[in-house]
Amino acid sequence: MQTRAMHDARGDYCFQINLDSVTPAFGPPALDYISDTASAKEATCDTDIEFGNPEYLTTNASEMTDAGVNLSTLPGFSFISFNSLGQPVDAAGELTCSNQCEIILTGESAVSVCIESQGYIHACE
Numbered sequence: 001m002q003t004r005a006m007h008d009a010r011g012d013y014c015f016q017i018n019l020d021s022v023t024p025a026f027g028p029p030a031l032d033y034i035s036d037t038a039s040a041k042e043a044t045c046d047t048d049i050e051f052g053n054p055e056y057l058t059t060n061a062s063e064m065t066d067a068g069v070n071l072s073t074l075p076g077f078s079f080i081s082f083n084s085l086g087q088p089v090d091a092a093g094e095l096t097c098s099n100q101c102e103i104i105l106t107g108e109s110a111v112s113v114c115i116e117s118q119g120y121i122h123a124c125e
Contacts, residue, residue, distance in 0.1 A: 001028060002119060005082035008033060014045035016081035019103065024071035025049055027058025045091070047079055069107040077101065086119035 005015035013033055019026050030043035030050045051058055064071065080101060083089045088097040101115040102124055112124035 001080075002082045002086045002121065004033075005084055006086045009084040012041040014041075014081055016045070016079045018047055018049045018079045019071060019073055019077070020049060021071045021073065021078075024064045024069065025051075025059045026071065027051065027053055031057075067107060069105055072104045072106070074102040074104065080115060082119065087117065088115050088119065 001015045027049040029046035032040040090096045097115050097117045103113045105111045114124040115121050
């Protein structure tokens with residue numbers, strides 16, 4: 001999503017990954033970037049996961065649960081969105097992750113992905 005945001009600078013679309021720590025699941029909302037309508041733009045900013053997206057972009061409703069994997073975020077957030085510079089932003093378009101955002105996947109072991117305020121994404125140490 002970060003790469004999409006940097007290559008498609010149209011301002012009314014959202015480039016985000018939604019994170020559901022309850023189900024758990026992750027994936028983008030609707031990916032309707034071709035249609036230039038208000039409803040398509042709004043759909044890309046939805047906070048629900050569109051499970052009809054390509055399989056490699058989402059988890060299905062039970063995939064993580066069946067594998068015994070939990071999802072959590074620090075600080076607690078339910079989506080990560082990016083601006084045209086690749087920086088993480090909130091729903092209002094304001095910069096976020098000032099002290100680093102972390103996505104944690106826990107199963108047999110824990111794996112964390114960190115997102116810095118400048119947009120650098122890396123494995124957490």
